[in-house]
Amino acid sequence: MTKExxxxxxxxxxxxxxxxxxxxxxxxxxxxxxxxxxxxxxAGVFRCVCCGGELFDAAAKFDSGTGWPSFFEPIREDAVAxxxxxxxxxxxxxxxxxxxxxxxxHVFPDGPGPTxxxxxxxxxxxxxxxxxxxxx
Numbered sequence: 001m002t003k004e005x006x007x008x009x010x011x012x013x014x015x016x017x018x019x020x021x022x023x024x025x026x027x028x029x030x031x032x033x034x035x036x037x038x039x040x041x042x043a044g045v046f047r048c049v050c051c052g053g054e055l056f057d058a059a060a061k062f063d064s065g066t067g068w069p070s071f072f073e074p075i076r077e078d079a080v081a082x083x084x085x086x087x088x089x090x091x092x093x094x095x096x097x098x099x100x101x102x103x104x105x106h107v108f109p110d111g112p113g114p115t116x117x118x119x120x121x122x123x124x125x126x127x128x129x130x131x132x133x134x135x136x
Contacts, residue, residue: 003078006051006100013050021049021124025102028087028094029122033067036123044130045075046121051100055079055126056119064111064118069126071119072111080104080119095119 008016013026023029025048039046039061046056046069056071056079064070074080078098085094085106095104104125111118 003099017049024122025050025125028103031122031124037067037069039069039128040130042130044128046126046128048097048100048102049125049127050102051097053079053097053099055097062112066120068105069121069123071121072115072117074119
């Protein structure tokens with residue numbers, strides 16, 4: 001099943017997003033480390049600030065010590081897209097929201113198990129939705 005892309009003009013994105021979120025998500029910017037990783041430490045889902053698409057489960061979040069929210073895997077394999085990034089004179093793998101192509105951050109091969117990956121994500125690109133723990 002193919003998801004329909006969410007496409008908006010820069011003007012529409014600017015009306016919807018903060019200046020920082022626009023710069024990061026629509027212009028591939030990066031926030032300063034340790035400025036936007038104050039999310040609650042509870043069960044929930046991290047969504048794209050642009051389109052609301054589910055990106056990461058809180059259970060996959062870990063403290064990488066880098067100053068950016070870090071995850072060892074996306075909520076679903078098709079939640080994010082990867083693209084080669086050759087900016088800053090090095091080769092990295094950029095992570096984008098699959099639904100709206102928002103720049104989220106980068107993925108690196110230095111994370112914890114079970115994947116060994118570190119999805120290093122800009123906090124302003126995320127919204128957190130807490131979910132009630134089931135008492136099962």
